[in-house]
Amino acid sequence: MNYDFQFDAVYAAWPMLLEGTLRTIELSMAAMVIGLLIAIVCAWGKTSGIAPLRWAIDAYIEIIRNTPFLVQLFFFYFALPSLGVQWSATTAALVAMFVNLGAFSTEILRAGIESIPKGQVEAGLALNLKRYQVFMHVVLRPALKTIFPALSSQFILMMLTSSVVSAISADDLASVAANIQSDTFRSFEIYIVVTVIYFLLSLAFMGLFKLLWQRFLYYPEGR
Template identity: 55%
Template sequence: MYHFNFTPVLENLDLLLYGAWLTIRLSFAAMLLGLIVSVLGAAARTSHSKVLHAIVGAYVEIIRNTPFLVQIFFLYFGLPAIGISLDPNVAALIALVINVGAYGTEITRAGIESVPHGQIEAGRALGLGPIQIFRYVILKPALRNVYPAMTSQFIYLMLTSSVVSTISANDLASVGADLNAKTFASFEIYLVVTAFYLVLSLLFSGLFKLVQNAIFNYPASR
């Protein structure tokens, strides 16, 4: 019979909470920067520039068709071979931004293409320039249309961030691995770590719904 022992968890609860905070901080930064990359990438993908379209298209295909683990290993272990060394946390953030940016680019592009052409023509008739049309006529309706898909991708990003522990970046999974190595309470440690990730997912989901209601002024259930 297995005897449950949560004493190591309780004794190190502060470390687990700190690990959860590190995951929140890393994920939020990656989401914010990833959103910027997504919007810029989608703008390039829908522009009339064949060069930009080809460059961003290649970026999206490369990232979407290679494992995230390989991407982060390339940044952290591969780049030093050409003289570029990154701190584990910096490498983790860059890898997450690059990854979510590629998926977000395609999601945002679909949103931009869903905006009725008549709205764009109306913007031109009012004398708006290309940047103004993109900012005031296209971007908000596009983000509104793809918001649920984008937030799902962001939550998946937060869960994927656990992979960064493989390069010793600081996050919840890394703290859990360290505690497991010290206490050998594998079942209890990872049960609590799993619960933490579940709670974080629910918190991010709730936050995204609040943002949805505040920015787009319509119930999240629509």
Template identity: 50%
Template sequence: MNYTLDFGPVVAGLPDLLRGCAGTLFLAVVGMAIALVIGVVGVVLRESPVRPLRWAVIAFVELIRNTPFLVQIYFVFFALPLIGIRLAPTPTAIIALGLNGGAYAIEIIRGGVQSIHKGQVEAGFALGLHKRDVFRFVVLRPALRAVYPSLTGQFVMLTLTTSIASAIAAYELTSVAKLIENESFRSFEVYGTITVLYFLMSWLMMRAFGLVSRRYFSYPVR
């Protein structure tokens, strides 16, 4: 069976696809910010002497890491309205992405915190630093430097995971592609194009993360 390529519908829909890319990046960036906050707060609570707090964090991490993201986003979108919490598709996607990324960020950052030698913490206290400053400068910053590659890799995966948000019609690249494909029936051309677009977004994000790493997390050359 012969198949003739026709990128006409893709070219005509390119402005919409680019806006879809912007929607994807918006979901990813806001979701990443929420995930990072959840990661840091989760690590603090995970190391808390209050046992119920530790258990709550452990339960959250295990629940998120052992259930599909599609189920999680469906739960937020379809189940929460039953208790009076109704959210539009885009806020739903952002919250689901933040919770999902946060669970993984907790474990990644916690691994970095545990890599900090206790002697460094004791030295910080010996210098008269407040407990908050010891955590910020002696523990958290070196820990983030140690786990930065893993953390940014997880965030790139979170960006690609935004495509699942099309299941609830959140505005992002895959949902736009579905609309174009439904109107044109040019599946190969449409999905081939967004494959390239997702690759470019991931590549650019890794480049941006690399610049941040060299600017803020590289060790000074002596």
């Protein structure tokens, strides 16, 4: 192999790579927070017993889960502006990310909620707690504890999937890497470094989720 490895171009572009990495982190964390809130609301709606609400949520979930993320991204960035909804590529990317994450997380959270024994819910109602209090304190926290590994894996998958938003030129790590590659033509050097960065981001998010687990969700079964 006569390839001449030249990482000087990568080193010279490290401020751009750092900015792209930070933007990827910002997009991912914002999508995780908003997506989780959407999942909580939708999971409550699916278990609330209100039929029209369940049907609307089911339609949302099925549409999102059975269409490609790239198509959803193009819908928010290219299709909606034709109806008068104007926003930047970054905003469209964020909306597509949390809409997608919310749908997948809803099903994960619903499975956790349905694993809670009905007697536990009835005990909460017997203590004169309001239904939303029962949901928040008796159902949601144990459910999150049960499905936290699956939920955190879904969050990390969305962080990695965020590289797709470079297709609409959103300012993320993958988009920055493409710009550097087009300027330097050092494809191998750029993308091996970007691969390492995404790998380290995955490890960092795994560490963060472990800390959140220990701080908020880890407690003895008898408590």
